[in-house]
Amino acid sequence: MMKLCAILILFVFTMPSWGKEPEAFPDLKLSDVQGLKEATRVLEEELKLAARPQTYVLIDLVGSTIQIKGRGIGLHQIPIIRWSGESRNELKGIHKLVARPSVVRRKIDPGAAGEQEPISLADMPADYVLSCSPPMTIVVVPSTAGETLLRGAAILGKSWWHHVQHWASSLFTDVPSTPTPHLQLTIAADHAQSLAWSLVDGMAIVIRRPTDK
Amino acid sequence: MRRLLLATSAVVLLLLLVVSTRSINPAAPEDSQAVHQPAVQDNTSLRTLQARYKTLSKQLSQLMPREPYILVDTARNRLYVKRQDEVVLNAIASTGSGTILDKPGESKSQWIFDTPRGEFLVKTKLANPTWIKPDWAFIEEGLAVPQNAAERAEQGVLGDYALGFGKGYFIHGTLYTRLLGKNVTHGCIRLNDSDLKGVYQLARVGTPIMIF
Numbered sequence: 429m430m431k432l433c434a435i436l437i438l439f440v441f442t443m444p445s446w447g448k449e450p451e452a453f454p455d456l457k458l459s460d461v462q463g464l465k466e467a468t469r470v471l472e473e474e475l476k477l478a479a480r481p482q483t484y485v486l487i488d489l490v491g492s493t494i495q496i497k498g499r500g501i502g503l504h505q506i507p508i509i510r511w512s513g514e515s516r517n518e519l520k521g522i523h524k525l526v527a528r529p530s531v532v533r534r535k536i537d538p539g540a541a542g543e544q545e546p547i548s549l550a551d552m553p554a555d556y557v558l559s560c561s562p563p564m565t566i567v568v569v570p571s572t573a574g575e576t577l578l579r580g581a582a583i584l585g586k587s588w589w590h591h592v593q594h595w596a597s598s599l600f601t602d603v604p605s606t607p608t609p610h611l612q613l614t615i616a617a618d619h620a621q622s623l624a625w626s627l628v629d630g631m632a633i634v635i636r637r638p639t640d641k
Numbered sequence: 642m643r644r645l646l647l648a649t650s651a652v653v654l655l656l657l658l659v660v661s662t663r664s665i666n667p668a669a670p671e672d673s674q675a676v677h678q679p680a681v682q683d684n685t686s687l688r689t690l691q692a693r694y695k696t697l698s699k700q701l702s703q704l705m706p707r708e709p710y711i712l713v714d715t716a717r718n719r720l721y722v723k724r725q726d727e728v729v730l731n732a733i734a735s736t737g738s739g740t741i742l743d744k745p746g747e748s749k750s751q752w753i754f755d756t757p758r759g760e761f762l763v764k765t766k767l768a769n770p771t772w773i774k775p776d777w778a779f780i781e782e783g784l785a786v787p788q789n790a791a792e793r794a795e796q797g798v799l800g801d802y803a804l805g806f807g808k809g810y811f812i813h814g815t816l817y818t819r820l821l822g823k824n825v826t827h828g829c830i831r832l833n834d835s836d837l838k839g840v841y842q843l844a845r846v847g848t849p850i851m852i853f
Contacts, residue, residue: 450698450702451698452694452698452700452701452702458691458694458844459687461686461687461690464687464690464691464693464694465690468693468694468697471694471697471698471700471701475700475701475704478701478704479704481759481760481762481849482759482760483758483759483760483853494776496851498759498760499705499706499760500701500704500849501851503712503714503851503853504714504853521849531739533740533742533753534739534740534741535741535742535743536741536781537786538780538781538783539782539783540783542816543807544740546738546740546823546824546825547738547739547740548824549717557771570792589726601681622716624828625715626716626758628758628759629773637726
């Protein structure tokens with residue numbers, strides 16, 4: 429009888445863990461309606477991307493991570509230290525990477541004696557701008573241990589320059605001046621280089637936005 | 642003693658039932674019909690959203706490979722064989738150097754020695770492979786490209802096995818093991834003999850290869 433009672437109690441306490449479903453965003457509170465809406469939107473986008481043989485990027489502003497993914501699997505993860513953004517509504521949907529930082533490639537000298545230096549992570553930029561279609565700009569800024577005033581000024585300058593460029597281009601075209609969605613990500617310098625390495629032209633980017641409560 | 646245990650388990654069961662009922666419908670007002678209606682609607686839409694989220698999460702997890710897959714990190718020159726979250730094999734590799742070589746006689750045309758990024762499949766599994774040297778291998782050495790195909794064949798340089806994943810790219814062995822961990826190849830993925838054997842045994846034709 430005692431055994432039966434023990435089994436009964438064990439059964440009751442282990443019941444909730446049975447048939448545990450996989451959750452795409454473990455940080456999501458299932459009582460948060462806006463958070464759920466955003467998570468389902470991102471999942472709908474991600475399902476389209478994961479159904480095809482390709483790698484893609486998920487920028488999770490809620491979980492503060494950048495993930496290189498394929499078939500729904502997180503292949504590589506980069507923590508976001510800080511971020512800021514404008515036109516958050518325009519950040520939804522699938523964006524394709526159209527311009528990324530250029531890399532200075534070394535040219536092989538045929539028949540030259542000795543080994544020629546390959547490119548490495550150290551050759552990758554840590555401070556760069558990614559342009560996407562539909563229009564969106566992602567500014568990647570490296571975090572430095574002692575972030576100086578100079579660095580802060582450089583970040584502000586980059587943001588200001590982005591606005592000036594947009595305003596100038598609208599002067600010479602008939603296109604009405606609507607601001608390009610803009611996201612600034614601050615990540616560790618080596619992570620910024622790693623991200624620059626991993627990105628390829630045409631790569632799809634999905635962003636999970638925070639919900640304002 | 643038995644009665645006490647029975648009573649305890651009954652109380653625990655009852656308590657759990659009460660708690661679970663409350664968590665499904667928290668703070669539902671009962672005093673007014675007007676207030677009650679939106680709360681019911683909110684709960685319905687919340688439950689619909691929760692169900693949708695769980696369905697989508699499940700659908701996404703179903704796209705993940707069930708069998709072992711190969712993961713290649715070209716930045717850090719690592720190759721892993723993974724079975725879901727478990728790392729079955731962890732190897733130091735050599736991947737593409739990213740260097741360029743001009744094609745002779747073709748202005749503005751170049752070979753770029755990158756390991757391709759994206760998702761691929763193991764298309765061929767070869768034992769004791771022969772390397773059929775492509776044009777760039779001769780040009781890089783400052784040699785003339787041979788007209789006779791037999792002069793392109795070279796034995797023993799690719800190791801004991803080669804796994805092809807399309808467009809002439811292979812996971813293969815190397816004579817230059819001191820260069821493992823560096824970006825030195827023309828796009829192929831090099832491994833040492835024992836890791837190559839492990840990958841050859843774990844992979845089959847159709848095994849996914851994720852490269853980033």
